[in-house]
Amino acid sequence: MAPKTEDEPLTARQVAAIKAAAQQGLLGTVGVQEVGAQESVSSDGGEAPLTLEALEAEVQKKPFAFLYDGDTWEANLAHMREETFKEKHFMHACAVKANPLEYFLRRACELGHGAECASISEVVHSLDVGFAPDRVVFDSPCKTAAEIEFALRKGVHLNMDNLQELARVEAILASGRVNLTPSSIVGIRVNPLVGAGTIAAFSVSTGKSKFGVPLQKSGQERESLLARVVACPWINGVHVHTGSGGMGLDQLVAGVRTAVDFALEINERAGERRIRTLDMGGGLAVNFNVAQQLSDFAPYAAALRKDVPEIFADNVFDRVVTEFGAAAQHKFALLASRVEYTKSYDGGRIALIHAGSDVFMRACYCPETFVHHRVFAFSSTGEQKEVSEDERVPTDIAGPLCFAGDVVVRDAKIAPLEVGDIVALADVGGNALSIRTTHCSRQGPQVFVFHGANEALTFRQIQDVQPVRDSVRQWKCRE
Numbered sequence: 319m320a321p322k323t324e325d326e327p328l329t330a331r332q333v334a335a336i337k338a339a340a341q342q343g344l345l346g347t348v349g350v351q352e353v354g355a356q357e358s359v360s361s362d363g364g365e366a367p368l369t370l371e372a373l374e375a376e377v378q379k380k381p382f383a384f385l386y387d388g389d390t391w392e393a394n395l396a397h398m399r400e401e402t403f404k405e406k407h408f409m410h411a412c413a414v415k416a417n418p419l420e421y422f423l424r425r426a427c428e429l430g431h432g433a434e435c436a437s438i439s440e441v442v443h444s445l446d447v448g449f450a451p452d453r454v455v456f457d458s459p460c461k462t463a464a465e466i467e468f469a470l471r472k473g474v475h476l477n478m479d480n481l482q483e484l485a486r487v488e489a490i491l492a493s494g495r496v497n498l499t500p501s502s503i504v505g506i507r508v509n510p511l512v513g514a515g516t517i518a519a520f521s522v523s524t525g526k527s528k529f530g531v532p533l534q535k536s537g538q539e540r541e542s543l544l545a546r547v548v549a550c551p552w553i554n555g556v557h558v559h560t561g562s563g564g565m566g567l568d569q570l571v572a573g574v575r576t577a578v579d580f581a582l583e584i585n586e587r588a589g590e591r592r593i594r595t596l597d598m599g600g601g602l603a604v605n606f607n608v609a610q611q612l613s614d615f616a617p618y619a620a621a622l623r624k625d626v627p628e629i630f631a632d633n634v635f636d637r638v639v640t641e642f643g644a645a646a647q648h649k650f651a652l653l654a655s656r657v658e659y660t661k662s663y664d665g666g667r668i669a670l671i672h673a674g675s676d677v678f679m680r681a682c683y684c685p686e687t688f689v690h691h692r693v694f695a696f697s698s699t700g701e702q703k704e705v706s707e708d709e710r711v712p713t714d715i716a717g718p719l720c721f722a723g724d725v726v727v728r729d730a731k732i733a734p735l736e737v738g739d740i741v742a743l744a745d746v747g748g749n750a751l752s753i754r755t756t757h758c759s760r761q762g763p764q765v766f767v768f769h770g771a772n773e774a775l776t777f778r779q780i781q782d783v784q785p786v787r788d789s790v791r792q793w794k795c796r797e
């Protein structure tokens with residue numbers, strides 16, 4: 319995460335989105351008058367019990383939603399694809415783990431992106447969405463032999479994480495069950511050993527990393543790795559992902575430089591241009607304090623153009639893959655929830671909303687480590703609450719789960735919130751829904767994508783609130 323600075327406000331478009339969502343009735347209401355209104359009187363005039371069907375219908379009106387800005391999300395991808403990393407041989411895969419919603423994967427596919435997958439399920443999901451197999455990149459550090467064979471048979475770009483996996487691929491190829499084609503891409507992931515960033519859990523380029531084959535600068539280990547790779551003429555890719563949020567640009571660039579040097583050394587030893595795909599991973603950090611939504615692709619590309627010009631040349635690699643996750647997703651959605659209840663304590667307030675550690679696990683379990691969601695107060699009709707500095711109240715935005723740590727933001731200095739008001743949390747488009755937990759069997763939220771001019775935003779619902787029955791299906795056991 320970038321160093322903490324003063325939080326910037328929402329953009330005018332985000333403010334308009336909250337207002338439009340409230341006014342178009344997408345955020346429901348709170349209070350008893352709505353609950354089971356249709357069901358409260360039976361046909362004989364007596365009181366009818368609230369049926370499960372009626373409860374499910376009410377659940378669909380739960381007053382909270384993820385609101386994705388489809389236009390700005392696309393503008394950011396276009397900035398990456400057409401302005402910064404614009405050479406035709408770039409294949410920009412979106413890291414599926416950051417935002418696996420089918421709507422965005424399909425749109426990314428239509429726009430010419432690929433899909434970076436961290437599991438076989440993500441591979442299957444991406445193929446189902448319609449990505450061509452060679453635009454699907456399979457990057458798990460713990461693939462089973464069956465998953466490897468499935469991916470190879472499908473023609474998916476496979477990045478081997480380690481030498482044991484390499485031996486499995488070798489055995490599968492030797493069995494004759496899979497024949498690679500000239501368009502097959504099989505890469506080897508290296509750990510460039512550039513050191514940790516500011517977030518330990520995202521620092522994968524340390525000596526103790528579980529990812530990739532450690533790549534020493536020189537010495538016997540490097541020599542034997544080179545020999546092993548050169549002896550496998552079917553290896554035609556090198557993969558590096560130096561780390562995620564918290565890695566400085568200089569570290570990311572050093573990681574790519576290290577991978578490119580390795581690729582060129584393989585080619586030199588092999589006496590041919592064998593490594594044709596260079597996969598430079600993702601890792602670009604998100605600045606959670608700022609209103610600016612476009613990601614820092616420009617400074618990253620500029621630094622790479624200076625220090626690793628080979629990836630931009632048209633005669634060094636046939637394909638350069640990027641795998642941006644956070645930078646492609648985080649800044650493009652808001653969470654809007656009505657305040658269901660409030661509590662006051664000495665000098666502050668707690669606002670209970672419908673999303674907590676079930677969707678904001680990183681924020682709740684590790685406050686201020688991975689993410690920082692700016693928080694804004696809106697009235698029940700969707701007007702941003704403007705108050706003077708003195709009138710602001712330190713407010714905890716607490717979720718609905720049954721444990722004390724279920725607080726998304728602590729001590730936010732915002733306008734006093736009342737029951738029915740709307741809380742907006744910024745930059746929730748990535749690594750929130752995909753890290754959802756099923757703790758307390760909460761229902762997943764409804765999701766909308768909005769498009770159009772600020773004054774006339776149109777919302778398309780892409781996910782319903784998860785039905786109650788569905789939220790407990792996973793707990794059923796075999797007879």
Ligand SMILES: Cc1ncc(COP(=O)(O)O)c(C=O)c1O
Pocket residue numbers: 413416434457559561562563599600601602641642643644645
């Ligand atoms: C191999 C690989 N590629 C890409 C990504 C996406 O990283 P980021 O979201 O930092 O861009 C990750 C994140 O874990 C990863 O492990």
